Amino acid sequence: MSFPAFLNTEIWANRGRLLAAVSALAVGACLSQFATLPASAQNFTDELAKQADPNAELLLEASEITYDFDRDLIVATGSVQVYYDGNTVQAHQIIFDRKSQQLMARGNVIFIESNGNVVRTEEMTLSEDFSEGFARALQIDTTRRTRFIAEQARRENDNVTTINNGIYTVYTKPTNPPNKPPLWRVRAEKIIHNQQEKIIRFEDAAFEVYGQPIAYLPYLSMPDPSVRRKSGFLMPSGIVNDKLGYGVTVPYYWALNPHYDATAALTPLTKQGLFGDVEYRHRFTFGQVSFSAAGLFQAQPGQFSTSRADERWRGAINSKASFNLAPDWTLGWNVTYKSDRAFFKDYSFTSFDDNGETSEIFLEGKSDRNALSVKAYAFQISQEDYSDSQFDANGFSPVGSSLQDKQPLVLPVIDYDYVFADPVLAGELALTANFTSLTRDETDAFSIDGGTTPRFRGVDGTFSRLTLKGDWRRTFIDPLGQSFTPFAYMRGDLFFLASPDADVLALTGESFVGRAMPAVGMEYRYPIIATFTGGNQILEPVAQVVVRPDEQRIGELPNDDAQSIVFDTSTLFDYDKFSGFDRAEGGTRLNLGLNYKLQLDNGYYLSGLFGRSYHLAGENSYSTPDILGATQDSGLAGDLSDYVGSLYLDTQYGVKLGAQARLDKDDFSFNRVQAQASAIYGPVVSSLAYAFLNAQPDVGIDSPREELLGSASLRLEENWRIFGSVRYDLENSNIVQDGVGIGYDDEGFSMSVSYAEDRSRNDGDSVNRTLYFRIGLRTIGSTQVSSGALN
Known part of the structure; x- marks a missing residue:
């Protein structure tokens, strides 16, 4: 028996609460961002699905709608679809029990949220005030290609959602065998999402690879999707090095304020002591600035064979900034100071680098036809000093001198360009201006023939x-x-x-x-x-x-x-x-x-x-x-x-x-x-790259230089690949750099192991060797273990 008028009165009156409750149950169980802890420069961009609008219109489609007088039930049967506020519910049957004030969806229930998440189950029940709900055999696929599978999901007190025997994983291609376990997944006896505390807790969890548990986690907590940033530990990484020893980097993230945060990491090294690394970031409405510092008090400086062999304190500081002073004007800087030239090479796991040895402060303004920039530069090189006992041209001998003292301080460099909008003599007229001023502490001189002919870089x-x-x-x-x-x-x-x-x-x-x-x-x-x-x-x-x-x-x-x-x-x-x-x-x-x-x-x-x-x-x-x-x-x-x-x-x-x-x-x-x-x-x-430069005796290049650089990657199967590279000096018939590795990559997991040798560094070692291991889990994070200078 059909009752369209009564249906409008009952269901339309509850449409806002009905869809809001269905959405709440689905979103509460859908923890698509649960494992994306904030990294050093990453913020959450996903937000909690928006709540249903009670004023939005609802459309119900079904093959048949009946009213059971005896049991006081409204039943919609046959390809039932409910459209409301960007959400869609599909089921074979939807029953509204007027006595118990419960709504039940049965038979291949599919709930598609407005944010794109898809919830699948065979049966879903909601309480009379829609604050409680229950579903069995629940599966949630998110827009980030993550998946939750639960034996049961229950929502209580309009606040807490509990998933029993839940699995979290990422899914890749639909062509994968349906019964094949994913490469990795997290299985938990219970997953609890408390919306008031904005926290997700995993109880009796295990990390599984190919369906086999490899790590047990009795207790694990994560921020819920509505939290953009949350303080906590990030993924650790490891290092193995013959000069540094063994070490594990443990980073911690502080969400200090919606506008600023910090990341700190400690790396205990068995040979060199405790290495510290900290970064502070502050974002303004008109720009952003960051400050970083890293360093340690070396326990065994004698492990290094060059000038840094006697140095105890080693470290570096850095600051980066960019501010929009006006629509066309930008002020910023990228400044680094390091204690010695080889710090970033010896401690390559530092969270920031040396800016290519150049520190810069700049002010730039641009429009359609003119541009002005004011810059200042300072250089802190990584090349080791050298000496030439035969060179004594005009009193400027590099013996015992420092290459760093020969680097200029450039302050300022001003560039201005202007193109006239109107033609001048029926042609285009452009103006260019440049002012440069630099200061050196020591003359930069060298010889091309043993001392009789000097050349001066500055x-x-x-x-x-x-x-x-x-x-x-x-x-x-x-x-x-x-x-x-x-x-x-x-x-x-x-x-x-x-x-x-x-x-x-x-x-x-x-x-x-x-x-x-x-x-x-x-x-x-x-x-x-x-x-x-x-x-x-x-x-x-x-x-x-x-x-x-x-x-x-x-x-x-x-x-x-x-x-x-x-x-x-x-x-x-x-x-x-x-x-x-x-x-x-x-x-x-x-x-x-x-x-x-x-x-x-x-x-x-x-x-x-x-x-x-x-x-x-x-x-x-x-x-x-x-x-x-x-x-x-x-x-x-x-x-x-x-x-x-x-x-x-x-x-x-x-x-x-x-x-x-x-x-x-x-x-x-x-x-x-x-x-x-x-x-x-x-x-x-x-x-493949090839470079040849003939001898240039007038600039001190006495013999030709000829090198070959090649790299290749071979995909063995759908996800496996091997790769390698080589840099070969054809003139001297020796290998300058070489490396080989193997990797695995899919949509949810990546892993690579590589080994490289470098003979180009002037640091007292004939060969620097690096063993690098990296593993990454999409939505959870990545970690790595690197080893350098193995002998």
């Missing part, structure tokens, strides 16, 4: 430079498709040098030095496009001429930011091929190149560029050495430069190839080569 004292530059250019394209781009720039530099070694270095005796460099030029391009069946190709000749006066005061001024001279196709058409502002290219120069591109419809892509540079008039800036002499082996020192070429190939089969080369102008022999190749073919992922 001089002691203070060196400052102000550079202003304006660039203009305009492009014309004629009816044939030829492109003509006239350009001009004007640059001015003002130098200030205060150095007690200025006279000894044969530098100018003037405190202030000015320099100007005007230039005009033209760039020509003519792309010729040919289309054929299956693709197209483009052949483009390029010519560029730059007319300038000679560079002034070559060899009389320091060169700190233009020391790297790399002449290849990426710099072939640069107006000024120096890498920084301390040098300014002069003289008239012609750059020629031929660009080729091939694109096939089946996915192949090939591009190449070949060219060279010609010095036409004036003094060649690259043939006259400055105080460093880095330009003489650049390939640009003659009127005819070396040849440069590049090639890039991308196939549809996962093979990519890229190469840059500089060929000698006289015999086409290679002076510099860089090549990289990567391939993905079936279960194999591989990469």
